[in-house]
Amino acid sequence: MTRTLRAATRGSALARAQTGHVVAALEEASGVSIETIFITSEGDRSKESLSSLGGTGVFASALREALLAGECDFIVHSLKDLPTAKHDGLVLGAIPVREDARDALCSRDGLTLDELPEGARVGTGSPRRVAQLLSLRPDLEVVDIRGNVDTRLARVADGDLDAVVLASAGLSRLGRLEAASELFALELWPTAPGQGALAIETREGDSIPELLTIEHPPTRTAVLAERAVLAALEAGCAAPVGATASVRDDELTLSATVYGPAGDVELGCERSARLLGDDQYVAALLGEAVATQLLDDGVAEFAPVGGDR
Numbered sequence: 001m002t003r004t005l006r007a008a009t010r011g012s013a014l015a016r017a018q019t020g021h022v023v024a025a026l027e028e029a030s031g032v033s034i035e036t037i038f039i040t041s042e043g044d045r046s047k048e049s050l051s052s053l054g055g056t057g058v059f060a061s062a063l064r065e066a067l068l069a070g071e072c073d074f075i076v077h078s079l080k081d082l083p084t085a086k087h088d089g090l091v092l093g094a095i096p097v098r099e100d101a102r103d104a105l106c107s108r109d110g111l112t113l114d115e116l117p118e119g120a121r122v123g124t125g126s127p128r129r130v131a132q133l134l135s136l137r138p139d140l141e142v143v144d145i146r147g148n149v150d151t152r153l154a155r156v157a158d159g160d161l162d163a164v165v166l167a168s169a170g171l172s173r174l175g176r177l178e179a180a181s182e183l184f185a186l187e188l189w190p191t192a193p194g195q196g197a198l199a200i201e202t203r204e205g206d207s208i209p210e211l212l213t214i215e216h217p218p219t220r221t222a223v224l225a226e227r228a229v230l231a232a233l234e235a236g237c238a239a240p241v242g243a244t245a246s247v248r249d250d251e252l253t254l255s256a257t258v259y260g261p262a263g264d265v266e267l268g269c270e271r272s273a274r275l276l277g278d279d280q281y282v283a284a285l286l287g288e289a290v291a292t293q294l295l296d297d298g299v300a301e302f303a304p305v306g307g308d309r
Contacts, residue, residue, distance in 0.1 A: 189242070
């Protein structure tokens with residue numbers, strides 16, 4: 001008899017697409033049968049800005065409650081939206097291979113950021129993206145926006161906005177990558193820790209061996225290093241922090257940049273470490289080292305990070 005698992009997801013088009021991607025991969029790789037259930041979060045119900053709601057972690061809480069209550073066997077998150085603090089009773093059961101981590105500019109007439117006219121209206125709900133936009137184009141009018149991908153793109157098509165900035169991975173998973181007029185290089189425009197990766201969360205102690213069929217260890221190592229920076233900075237997932245990590249052979253490289261909210265100041269740090277067996281431990285140590293250097297260099301003086309340090 002075929003085993004059946006239950007996956008929970010939010011009802012948005014992107015959440016459905018992401019969970020559908022994981023479900024299809026699991027069913028193909030392991031032969032398990034998976035039922036999908038839908039959960040509505042506070043973030044889905046509220047029209048307030050993400051920053052006023054407490055950041056993107058607001059989308060995870062309802063799913064986690066359902067998982068802990070036994071209503072499902074696993075949940076799928078955008079890893080960039082998942083708080084860095086461990087949630088009692090839950091673990092990251094699998095992290096599949098990462099998609100493109102870059103941000104995308106979706107503009108009218110296919111204009112690049114440099115080509116947008118002076119004073120152009122650009123929409124984003126991310127403090128990091130606000131700071132990055134203003135650091136490169138202080139003349140822009142950056143507009144705080146909410147809504148799903150189609151809603152945001154529609155504001156450009158309707159002429160309300162000249163452009164929006166979205167995650168390339170989300171556009172790709174929705175089959176909307178053609179809407180991107182420019183993809184920002186990670187070296188110049190680092191994105192949120194974990195962006196492009198999906199996280200499959202399960203109850204601690206539960207055995208779901210099928211998840212091993214889609215686990216991608218290099219992705220886990222890279223995103224854990226990025227998230228370790230965020231955790232050590234004591235910054236939320238909506239803080240103006242960009243981080244990029246990569247694994248090449250036996251070396252892990254991590255860079256992170258923290259921005260002032262107005263984009264007028266930024267501070268970065270890059271370090272590398274050899275992977276000699278316990279990759280997750282090395283990732284955590286490297287993330288902490290980068291964050292410590294940023295704090296020692298004075299990043300807390302201009303950005304909301306660092307707690308009482």
